Amino acid sequence: xxxxxxxxxxxxxxxxxxxxxxxxxxxxxxxxxxxxxxxxxxxxxxxxxxxxxxxxxxxxxxxxxxxxxxxxxxxxxxxxxxxxxxxxxxxxxxxxxxxxxxxxxxxxxxxxxxxxxxxxxxxxxxxxxxxxxxxxxxxxxxxxxxxxxxxxxxxxxxxxxxxxxxxxxxxxxxxxxxxxxxxxxxxxxxxxxxxxxxxxxxxxxxxxxxxxxxxxxxxxxxxxxxxxxxxxxxxxxxxxxxxxxxxxxxxxxxxxxxxxxxxxxxxxxxxxxxxxxxxxxxxxxxxxxxxxxxxxxxxxx
Amino acid sequence: xxxxxxxxxxxxxxxxxxxxxxxxxxxxxxxxxxxxxxxxxxxxxxxxxxxxxxxxxxxxxxxxxxxxxxxxxxxxxxxxxxxxxxxxxxxxxxxxxxxxxxxxxxxxxxxxxxxxxxxxxxxxxxxxxxxxxxxxxxxxxxxxxxxxxxxxxxxxxxxxxxxxxxxxxxxxxxxxxxxxxxxxxxxxxxxxxxxxxxxxxxxxxxxxxxxxxxxxxxxxxxxxxxxxxxxxxxxxxxxxxxxxxxxxxxxxxxxxxxxxxxxxxxxxxxxxxxxxxxxxxxxxxxxxxxxxxxxxxxxxxxxxxxxxxxxxxxxxxxxxx
Numbered sequence: 001x002x003x004x005x006x007x008x009x010x011x012x013x014x015x016x017x018x019x020x021x022x023x024x025x026x027x028x029x030x031x032x033x034x035x036x037x038x039x040x041x042x043x044x045x046x047x048x049x050x051x052x053x054x055x056x057x058x059x060x061x062x063x064x065x066x067x068x069x070x071x072x073x074x075x076x077x078x079x080x081x082x083x084x085x086x087x088x089x090x091x092x093x094x095x096x097x098x099x100x101x102x103x104x105x106x107x108x109x110x111x112x113x114x115x116x117x118x119x120x121x122x123x124x125x126x127x128x129x130x131x132x133x134x135x136x137x138x139x140x141x142x143x144x145x146x147x148x149x150x151x152x153x154x155x156x157x158x159x160x161x162x163x164x165x166x167x168x169x170x171x172x173x174x175x176x177x178x179x180x181x182x183x184x185x186x187x188x189x190x191x192x193x194x195x196x197x198x199x200x201x202x203x204x205x206x207x208x209x210x211x212x213x214x215x216x217x218x219x220x221x222x223x224x225x226x227x228x229x230x231x232x233x234x235x236x237x238x239x240x241x242x243x244x245x246x247x248x249x250x251x252x253x254x255x256x257x258x259x260x261x262x263x264x265x266x267x268x269x270x271x272x273x274x275x276x277x278x279x280x281x282x283x284x285x286x287x288x289x290x291x292x293x294x295x296x297x298x299x300x301x
Numbered sequence: 302x303x304x305x306x307x308x309x310x311x312x313x314x315x316x317x318x319x320x321x322x323x324x325x326x327x328x329x330x331x332x333x334x335x336x337x338x339x340x341x342x343x344x345x346x347x348x349x350x351x352x353x354x355x356x357x358x359x360x361x362x363x364x365x366x367x368x369x370x371x372x373x374x375x376x377x378x379x380x381x382x383x384x385x386x387x388x389x390x391x392x393x394x395x396x397x398x399x400x401x402x403x404x405x406x407x408x409x410x411x412x413x414x415x416x417x418x419x420x421x422x423x424x425x426x427x428x429x430x431x432x433x434x435x436x437x438x439x440x441x442x443x444x445x446x447x448x449x450x451x452x453x454x455x456x457x458x459x460x461x462x463x464x465x466x467x468x469x470x471x472x473x474x475x476x477x478x479x480x481x482x483x484x485x486x487x488x489x490x491x492x493x494x495x496x497x498x499x500x501x502x503x504x505x506x507x508x509x510x511x512x513x514x515x516x517x518x519x520x521x522x523x524x525x526x527x528x529x530x531x532x533x534x535x536x537x538x539x540x541x542x543x544x545x546x547x548x549x550x551x552x553x554x555x556x557x558x559x560x561x562x563x564x565x566x567x568x569x570x571x572x573x574x575x576x577x578x579x580x581x582x583x584x585x586x587x588x589x590x591x592x593x594x595x596x597x598x599x600x601x602x603x604x605x606x607x608x609x610x611x612x613x614x615x616x617x618x619x620x621x622x
Contacts, residue, residue, distance in 0.1 A: 071458035124330025252442035
């Protein structure tokens, strides 16, 4: 890291320390060192962005221009054939719909299942709840390889081979393992007074869940839904195994299965990567605030 | 993760209307667990049990006959060079997905939050954080395809640039046994780095700024404050990051699949990909199931070790107070 040479060092002279101690506020706005630190952090950001920049530069070049001018040149004219070739080759709208359908179904189903589980564990305080949560946590750690072959054969037996429903069911459960764990600890701190008041008014448990609990935890639920959506959208292994034909596949699988294909020259690869990551970036921009809050919530819970 | 606040309050609250019944109150909530329990059994418990069961057989999969061999598959694993290579590479994955990102992430988060944030305003810090986090939101397969092209020995952007500046024989990054693993590791660091930065920055927000001011008045420099205040204060989050990333590193599959498929010559083989290979490529289902079972065991043991260390660290901290 470049920063360690540039940040104010530990061993400063006593005189300097006295000066700093007396005028801390001014000191923060002074000095050249901070510009070096900023430059180093900015350079690191550039390094992180470099692959995206290279991709943007080359997604709109013709193969001839790429081999002539190289990857770092500015495209001389907008060449859309790479994007079009990828779009048509993988039937992108279909893959997009597949991804949206699977991720949305899992986001809704997984959140619902988490809420039901967490209601029994957090509010109902069923016996053995600690063990149940442990079990869910353990399930969250399992490598999918330890489940995939049996799931694959089971799906075949019930007529769900190559069906998006198999992927939806599997991820609804896997995601809800995490959701139950998170929501249970949230609902464990649910204000008892609210529940008692509702119970005295004669509300049933089902009514309490939807009329009292649900509105209060809705922000947490929406964060969970976004998480589930993105995680499912990015999933690779189980969709790769379960979705065996072109028409059922999701975007990441479609892109990866084109690798090594003859038509995937440099520009088409870039166009494909660009088109494939646009939905993720759009989604991220829309939900950035909720997400940052959600990451935080996930960290402390 | 084990900062779990278990949903057990110290004081049992009593609902007067219900406590008179003979049946405990919680029984009435059991129906809410039924869908979850059913789904969990069908999708996790039974398949996991079946996987362990498969691992005791020699089986080509599908309708082929299953031949019971007991623990033979596991015995074969012990002498399987590729199996050991895959777990050795897991250590490299932990280095690339846990150790390096956590260390760099700690410094980056502290620099963004406590240094740049205070000198240039929160907007600058938030913007830099967003750029570091960007690789995390991509489908890992998309990131892998992009890097696979950048690192391609013939047509890839990196080598084209290297050749144009006069390096005639640039390395075949992903294609040679000596450079493939370090290259994959570098890509994984790039993918992973944003996660600790975001978590640690949010953790720093709950550190009392007075601590820093007091230390500053005492004349502690930036690195002193980093070591004496920042690191101990955000230890819970550090454990969360280490635990989740270690589990992810042991499970890693997607990046390997799109970057190298475990090659060349198994130099980037990891356990998850090795079991996939046995399942669907070599048709050695029993053997693949054994690999997956061992991997599960390793993950659980490693997770338990980390959780124990965390519990011990927390206890020591409480004892010190």
